[in-house]
Amino acid sequence: EDKARVVILATGGTIAGAGASVANSATYQAAKVPVDKLIAGVPELKNLADVRGDQVFQIASESFTNEHLITLGKRVAALARQADVDGIVITHGTDTLEETAYFLNLVLKTDKPVVVVGSMRPGTAMSADGMLNLYNAVAVAATKDAAGKGVLVTMNDEIHTGRDVSKTVNIKTEAFKSPWGPLGMIVEGKTYWFRAPAKRHTTGTEFDIDKLDKLAPVDIAYGYGNATPTAYKAFAEGGARALIHAGTGNGSVSGAVVPALQELRGKGVQIIRSSRVVGGGFVLRNAEQPDDKYDWVVAHDLNPQKARILASVALTKTSDAKELQRMFMEY
Ligand SMILES: NC(=O)C[C@H](N)C(=O)O
Numbered sequence: 281e282d283k284a285r286v287v288i289l290a291t292g293g294t295i296a297g298a299g300a301s302v303a304n305s306a307t308y309q310a311a312k313v314p315v316d317k318l319i320a321g322v323p324e325l326k327n328l329a330d331v332r333g334d335q336v337f338q339i340a341s342e343s344f345t346n347e348h349l350i351t352l353g354k355r356v357a358a359l360a361r362q363a364d365v366d367g368i369v370i371t372h373g374t375d376t377l378e379e380t381a382y383f384l385n386l387v388l389k390t391d392k393p394v395v396v397v398g399s400m401r402p403g404t405a406m407s408a409d410g411m412l413n414l415y416n417a418v419a420v421a422a423t424k425d426a427a428g429k430g431v432l433v434t435m436n437d438e439i440h441t442g443r444d445v446s447k448t449v450n451i452k453t454e455a456f457k458s459p460w461g462p463l464g465m466i467v468e469g470k471t472y473w474f475r476a477p478a479k480r481h482t483t484g485t486e487f488d489i490d491k492l493d494k495l496a497p498v499d500i501a502y503g504y505g506n507a508t509p510t511a512y513k514a515f516a517e518g519g520a521r522a523l524i525h526a527g528t529g530n531g532s533v534s535g536a537v538v539p540a541l542q543e544l545r546g547k548g549v550q551i552i553r554s555s556r557v558v559g560g561g562f563v564l565r566n567a568e569q570p571d572d573k574y575d576w577v578v579a580h581d582l583n584p585q586k587a588r589i590l591a592s593v594a595l596t597k598t599s600d601a602k603e604l605q606r607m608f609m610e611y
Pocket residue numbers: 292293294295310339340341342372373374375376398399400401
């Protein structure tokens with residue numbers, strides 16, 4: 281049987297990191313090792329697929345900008361159109377991996393497998409996790425079973441949908457969790473699937489990376505008991521078209537902040553209530569705050585950083601809060 285042809289797009293991160301000693305699992309420099317060296321470090325990849333590398337960026341993922349997202353998305357889209365490419369793996373820092381995976385899941389128009397992968401330890405560390413994570417990512421990108429499932433993330437032997445997955449701890453290799461569970465597992469280069477994504481993705485969305493050159497400016501302000509309107513107002517003055525409120529509990533808003541958000545909404549800024557609750561925030565419309573009355577939006581189960589991604593993409597299509605709310609329920 282012909283082997284699948286998989287391209288590894290490298291963007292940096294800890295999976296390309298290097299430390300001074302094998303004891304350095306947390307102290308190291310990210311984005312140091314070029315993609316060809318990463319591939320050469322796992323010779324067994326060639327048992328899974330015909331693999332070639334392409335270095336897109338060499339950065340730590342905390343420095344990913346909207347422009348990086350657009351550039352990467354267009355590169356993936358162009359590769360996915362090539363007849364000699366069957367699957368795509370993106371190596372990425374773990375800090376904002378969940379944002380990039382969700383962005384690609386919204387805007388790519390392909391059924392071919394696209395898998396985002398990172399590592400929690402640099403390749404120079406004891407028990408480095410990058411080698412196996414990369415091997416697993418290529419295994420997923422090379423299998424037809426991964427086609428049509430949207431953008432996937434492989435970490436710690438698990439297959440997650442890019443829509444749900446989030447980094448939940450920063451000093452363990454079992455860092456990535458989905459509140460509704462993983463889609464499957466990878467064991468010794470074979471994939472085992474248990475469920476499929478329920479939300480609209482890739483070819484099923486109304487967004488298209490080929491028609492997207494800029495994302496809407498959206499900022500996130502954190503909710504807490506003693507919060508003031510200062511950050512919200514500053515973000516709005518800075519040009520934000522939407523503010524993601526990383527609210528307490530069910531996206532609740534402290535009394536001192538509510539009038540400022542009503543005022544900003546009156547000036548055209550979208551107010552989107554999400555939850556700072558880790559691993560299971562779920563904001564219900566018109567609970568805690570009268571969203572219908574204020575013309576606010578709820579982020580549903582999307583965490584604040586994923587809500588920023590959807591709002592940044594959605595606001596290129598609409599300025600209507602009801603339309604925005606529809607999208608937050610569908611994606
Ligand atoms: N584990 C990692 O990849 C963390 C790193 N700061 C990054 O996101 O690039």
